[in-house]
Amino acid sequence: MESLFRSIAEFCRWGLTIYEWIILIAIVLSWVNPDPRNPIVQFLNNATRPFWNWIALRVPGSLANFSAYLSLLLIWFLKIFLPGSIVALGEFLGGSAGLFEFPVRVAGYFLLGAAVVLQNFLYFLVLLLGVWFVLTLVSPSVNNPIVRTVFILVDPFITPVQRRLPRTRIDLSPLVTGVVFLLINMFLVSELVGFSHGLTSYTYTERVIYRQEQNVQLFAAHRPCRAVFLLHERSARGCQEQFMVQHR
Numbered sequence: 001m002e003s004l005f006r007s008i009a010e011f012c013r014w015g016l017t018i019y020e021w022i023i024l025i026a027i028v029l030s031w032v033n034p035d036p037r038n039p040i041v042q043f044l045n046n047a048t049r050p051f052w053n054w055i056a057l058r059v060p061g062s063l064a065n066f067s068a069y070l071s072l073l074l075i076w077f078l079k080i081f082l083p084g085s086i087v088a089l090g091e092f093l094g095g096s097a098g099l100f101e102f103p104v105r106v107a108g109y110f111l112l113g114a115a116v117v118l119q120n121f122l123y124f125l126v127l128l129l130g131v132w133f134v135l136t137l138v139s140p141s142v143n144n145p146i147v148r149t150v151f152i153l154v155d156p157f158i159t160p161v162q163r164r165l166p167r168t169r170i171d172l173s174p175l176v177t178g179v180v181f182l183l184i185n186m187f188l189v190s191e192l193v194g195f196s197h198g199l200t201s202y203t204y205t206e207r208v209i210y211r212q213e214q215n216v217q218l219f220a221a222h223r224p225c226r227a228v229f230l231l232h233e234r235s236a237r238g239c240q241e242q243f244m245v246q247h248r
Contacts, residue, residue: 005090009083016079022047023075027068031145065152073121077113084109084200108199115192122181122189128154129181133174 026044034041048071055074056067063070085106092102132154140147154174161173 002087002090002094002096005086005093009086009090012086013079013083016075016082019047020072020075020079023051023068023072027072030068031149033145069124069153073117076120077117080113080116081109084112105200108196108201111192112196112200115189115196119185119189119193122185125154125157126178126181129158129174129178132158133171133178136171136174 022044026048029041029044036042036045048068051071052067055070056064059067059070088102088105088109092099128150132150135147135150154177157177158171158173161177162171165173165176
């Protein structure tokens with residue numbers, strides 16, 4: 001049972017990987033305006049454009065231009081969430097995972113996929129911001145498709161920062177925005193990735209061991225209090241016995 005589900009998960013992962021490369025090739029070709037009558041270009045458009053349009057209709061208007069890149073992020077998320085959930089389901093049906101572990105591991109794979117996507121997206125934006133900062137130093141032609149694409153991608157993020165920074169001869173907004181994204185990755189997203197990894201490897205045995213460790217720590221923490229309580233109880237009994245002897 002478990003081996004069957006692992007095979008299905010591996011097949012799913014390979015299928016998503018192939019489609020990921022199809023999207024990457026289509027994105028690169030969109031930068032150079034290829035011949036639309038070319039059969040390879042037609043295949044790539046038929047395989048990716050409907051997916052991109054589907055995403056563009058379901059995101060805010062400001063993100064519609066990101067539909068091709070959002071589709072790639074969605075594939076990265078599914079490459080983590082779907083195979084992991086399928087394996088967790090196989091282990092649950094096979095009896096090697098309990099009823100509690102299955103939803104915990106599925107939630108862990110969901111959070112892990114979302115965290116990895118966010119992490120890669122932020123690193124991608126940092127790279128684009130660095131490229132745009134270099135481009136602003138050389139004043140490239142806006143008619144260049146690569147320059148125009150980079151500007152469309154980074155403009156929603158640097159425009160709010162430009163409004164708050166003092167005007168200088170060199171536009172520092174790409175660098176400031178890139179540093180903010182790096183800090184978010186270091187202190188927030190990385191912690192979420194580590195937490196999600198812990199959920200995906202959470203098994204019944206680990207849960208039992210964790211509870212035993214918690215009980216030992218709780219007993220150790222309350223041992224001094226119990227000793228003081230027993231000391232006061234013995235002292236009170238001694239005083240009571242002494243009082244009874246004196247008033248007989």
